[in-house]
Amino acid sequence: MTGFALGAEQEEWCGHLRALAADRLRPIADKGEPGRVNRPLLAALGELGLLERVFTSGALELCLLRESLAYGCTEAETALALQGLGAHPVLSWGTPEQRARWLPQVRAGRAVAAFALSEPGAGSDAAALALQAVRDTASTADGRGRGGGGAGAGGGGGAGKGGWRLSGEKCWISNAPEADFYTVFARTGEGPAAKGVTAFLVPADRPGLSGEPLDMLSPHPIGRLSFDGVPVGPQDLLGEPGRGFRVAMDTLNLFRPSVGAFAVGMARAALDATLAYTAERPAFGGVLGDLQAVGHRVAEMATRTEAARLLVYAAAGAYDAGSPDVPRRSAMAKLLATETAQYVVDHAVQLHGAVALQRGHLLEHLYREVRAPRIYEGASEVQRTIIAKELYR
Numbered sequence: 001m002t003g004f005a006l007g008a009e010q011e012e013w014c015g016h017l018r019a020l021a022a023d024r025l026r027p028i029a030d031k032g033e034p035g036r037v038n039r040p041l042l043a044a045l046g047e048l049g050l051l052e053r054v055f056t057s058g059a060l061e062l063c064l065l066r067e068s069l070a071y072g073c074t075e076a077e078t079a080l081a082l083q084g085l086g087a088h089p090v091l092s093w094g095t096p097e098q099r100a101r102w103l104p105q106v107r108a109g110r111a112v113a114a115f116a117l118s119e120p121g122a123g124s125d126a127a128a129l130a131l132q133a134v135r136d137t138a139s140t141a142d143g144r145g146r147g148g149g150g151a152g153a154g155g156g157g158g159a160g161k162g163g164w165r166l167s168g169e170k171c172w173i174s175n176a177p178e179a180d181f182y183t184v185f186a187r188t189g190e191g192p193a194a195k196g197v198t199a200f201l202v203p204a205d206r207p208g209l210s211g212e213p214l215d216m217l218s219p220h221p222i223g224r225l226s227f228d229g230v231p232v233g234p235q236d237l238l239g240e241p242g243r244g245f246r247v248a249m250d251t252l253n254l255f256r257p258s259v260g261a262f263a264v265g266m267a268r269a270a271l272d273a274t275l276a277y278t279a280e281r282p283a284f285g286g287v288l289g290d291l292q293a294v295g296h297r298v299a300e301m302a303t304r305t306e307a308a309r310l311l312v313y314a315a316a317g318a319y320d321a322g323s324p325d326v327p328r329r330s331a332m333a334k335l336l337a338t339e340t341a342q343y344v345v346d347h348a349v350q351l352h353g354a355v356a357l358q359r360g361h362l363l364e365h366l367y368r369e370v371r372a373p374r375i376y377e378g379a380s381e382v383q384r385t386i387i388a389k390e391l392y393r
Helices: 008-030 039-047 050-056 059-072 074-093 096-108 244-280 292-320 326-357 362-369 380-392
Strands: 113-116 132-136 163-174 181-187 197-203 209-213 222-232
Touching (some): 008 039, 008 059, 039 050, 039 074, 050 059, 050 074, 059 292, 074 096, 074 181, 074 197, 074 244, 074 362, 163 181, 163 197, 181 244, 197 244, 244 292, 244 326, 244 362, 292 326, 326 362
Parallel strands (some): 113 181, 132 181
Antiparallel strands (some): 132 163, 163 222, 181 197, 209 222
């Protein structure tokens, strides 16, 4: 890849992924129930080797993967991304036992992962987490993971000597409450704010862990989790006690540019649909595209989409190169791409008119999908704060 264009092999791979998403994955996604984990879709992503790519790709390749899948099937893109987000801390920070137990099943689409960071009172301000991990040196626990239809038994730990009990809530957690395990961030108190947060791998069937789904605008599964003295032990740690905030931020820095890629994929799908529609829709003795107001609007949509795409690729390239300015670049990429996608999809709906508001229309679907990325993994306002802090550092 140059600074301005993908190579021929990359373009070919992206085209293959777009076709795969539309022809193979879209029919499976359509059979799923909105707001529920689509396990057949995850299994298909595993069989096609796409989940494996999430864990072996660099940031740029991850962006190309997410952008291409989003163009043809947003549900497939989201299912794939959530597996990566929930399990990447295990890949980077997990013990050999944790990795051996869970990662093969995640890659195969047989175990569902989730990233449990947000809380009712701590969304964008992740350092304000309230979920408590209280030391429990007296009790033990026998946690057995349910294994997600083939993930295997054996919970990999419990409280035990030197363990903790988790008490509190997580909210707006993707794949909850149907995930097979959660990467959970809790306050262990080694220091104030971010310095006292620890990451744990918590199998879904641990005693005291329960959850409920939330009925949200976007169609992917989101829920609330309740922790009532859930036992975790040293063998459940991801990284070191008090270092969980780094686990969270390292994961988000990798995935933020690819959230932007997801948004770019949706924007490109909306733009292409608009070009096709306005080139054929009769209006005022010609077609819609003949009207200067329409042509100028489409030109603006295309220009913003291209700018967002290039910024996403640049941020991903910086991550792959080990650049020190990754937090700033990642924040810029997510900010511009998600705001651009909202703009493009909204104007695509406007140029289509009432037909785009009909349930089941591509743009009706994208209109519901495009709103959430401006909030999750750091809202647009948070990205601006990150950018400003990095600039003044």
